[in-house]
Amino acid sequence: MKDNFYAPKALGASKAGVEKYAEDLAKKIGFGPGDGIEELVRKSGGKLVVGTSGFGDEDSGSIVARAVNDFEIYVSRHTSLKRDRFTIAHELGHLLLHFAAIKKADKNAVMRATRYVDQNDQDQQRAEWEANWFAAAFLMPSEEFAAAYRKGGVAEAASVCGVSLHAAKIRADNLRIS
Numbered sequence: 172m173k174d175n176f177y178a179p180k181a182l183g184a185s186k187a188g189v190e191k192y193a194e195d196l197a198k199k200i201g202f203g204p205g206d207g208i209e210e211l212v213r214k215s216g217g218k219l220v221v222g223t224s225g226f227g228d229e230d231s232g233s234i235v236a237r238a239v240n241d242f243e244i245y246v247s248r249h250t251s252l253k254r255d256r257f258t259i260a261h262e263l264g265h266l267l268l269h270f271a272a273i274k275k276a277d278k279n280a281v282m283r284a285t286r287y288v289d290q291n292d293q294d295q296q297r298a299e300w301e302a303n304w305f306a307a308a309f310l311m312p313s314e315e316f317a318a319a320y321r322k323g324g325v326a327e328a329a330s331v332c333g334v335s336l337h338a339a340k341i342r343a344d345n346l347r348i349s
Contacts, residue, residue, distance in 0.1 A: 232250075
């Protein structure tokens with residue numbers, strides 16, 4: 172049987188809505204800042220692969236999802252563990268935000284998302300933004316992130332949340348606490 176691959180399609184949800192969903196989900200499942208995202212993927216039926224899916228993701232990450240509990244997330248051999256945490260959360264964002272609509276349109280569909288999107292396709296670009304918003308809020312929930320930031324600045328917030336300084340700086344800017 173030939174797989175029907177589809178790229179994620181944007182929800183069109185607001186940034187605040189995506190972030191609230193991510194933070195609420197993290198609380199509901201008991202996932203806190205700095206918790207092991209690798210174990211979460213495994214418990215959800217997913218598999219983490221260090222390397223490429225073969226579809227242009229050598230330097231970043233991607234997801235291939237057949238069902239919400241049957242997916243692989245690929246992370247680059249060339250990135251740090253803190254960068255990989257964000258990539259994994261980003262790919263989970265695609266799974267949780269975009270996969271249902273793809274399956275609704277085609278029950279045999281397989282979603283494949285890579286970091287490389289058609290720059291002329293505003294829907295693909297929006298789906299990437301939504302996955303980034305999800306990842307940021309899931310890994311760096313606003314209250315906990317702000318408390319860590321107030322305690323020790325961006326380095327403390329990054330450490331508490333287990334993310335790179337770059338990701339923490341962007342989150343601080345977006346929360347307007349930097």
